[in-house]
Amino acid sequence: MKIGSIGYDHSHDERFVMDFEDGLECWLFLIIKTTAKFVIGKEKMQAEPGTILLLEPGTPCKYCAKDKVYTDDWFFAETEETDKAYLLERKIPTNTLLHLGQTAELSSLMHRMSLEHYSVGIYREEIEKNYLEILFDTISRSIQTKVYVMPQSFLKKNHKLTRIRMEIYAQPEQICTVDELAQRAGFSRSGLQHLYKKLFGVSITQDMVQSRMDCAKRLLSTTTLSVHDIAIKCGYRNAYYFMKQFKKHLQMTPTEYRRSVSSV
Structure with missing residues (x-):
């Protein structure tokens, strides 16, 4: 796809x-920010804020404001032979309203794309194309991890879960137990585990282990600390359990790993 025209955060009144x-001769992409009424083909439907639409050329479509204002980000893009294969590979549906819930990241990309599109800077087209690929890859990731199916009540808890994950990876030596994390964030243990897996696609326990393994690999490859000291810095109470878990996940002991990276 090559963008022909683009708009960011455009608002219209109730007459919009x-x-x-008869459809368009090009692609149309929308990030819908206010409730709107749509007819795609012959199907009538309502779009809620946080919905996207990628409309194929030739697809009849009509949409308008439901209330007093309609706001969206949009672009029209020229068609290319590889478009369908590209979208199919990324599992991005067309001609259907897809509610993602949170579209701030996508909208931010649209803002950057619009600035590049109307700029006169060098590499404008290359940068715009890169942003477009990031936009579609971000949408594809949301679809494939099923983040888009989160109910509204879950979206309100998103920031708590994201903060927990950031803490797990930023300070592996200070990771609490699952019970302690759940209590601190106001979840039940099972509730935290369920929502965490639904949002990130991995269990909270897997992330705890992974963050400790990442920390251990970094310390083994950049310091001369003993295995015992590294175990403590990674949040383990004893070196034996650390070495056992390290070998389970890396198929080598900490000492073997240190030798392998030092010989590179």
Whole structure:
């Protein structure tokens, strides 16, 4: 795809209507920020804020404001032979409203794309193309990790879960137990485990272990600390359990790992 025109955070009053009765000769992409009424083909539906639409060329579509204002980000893009294969590979559906819930990251990308599109700077087209690929890859990741199916009540808890994950990876030596993390964040143990897995695609226990393994590999490759000291810095109470878990996940002992990276 090559963007022909693009708009960021455009608002219209209740009289706003877009009607492509015979479809377009190009692609249309929307990030819908206010409730709107749509007719795609012959199907009538309502779009809630946080919904995206990628409309294929030739698809009849009509949409308008539901309330007093309609706001969206949009672009029209020229068609290319590889478009369908590209979207199919990334599992991005077309001609259907897809509610992602949170679209701030996508909207930020659209903002940057619009600035590049209307700039006169060198490498403008290359940068715009890179942003477009990031946009579609981000959408694909949301779809494939099923983040988009989160109910509204779960979205309100998103920031708590994200903060927990950031703490797990930033300070592995200070990781609490799952019970302590759940209590601190106001979840039950099972509730935290379920929502965490649903949001990030891995269990909280897997992330705890992974953060400790990442920390251990970093310390083994950049310091001369003993295995015992590294175990403590990674949040383990004794070196034996640390070495056992390290070998389970890396298929080598900490000492063997240190030798392997030092010989590179």
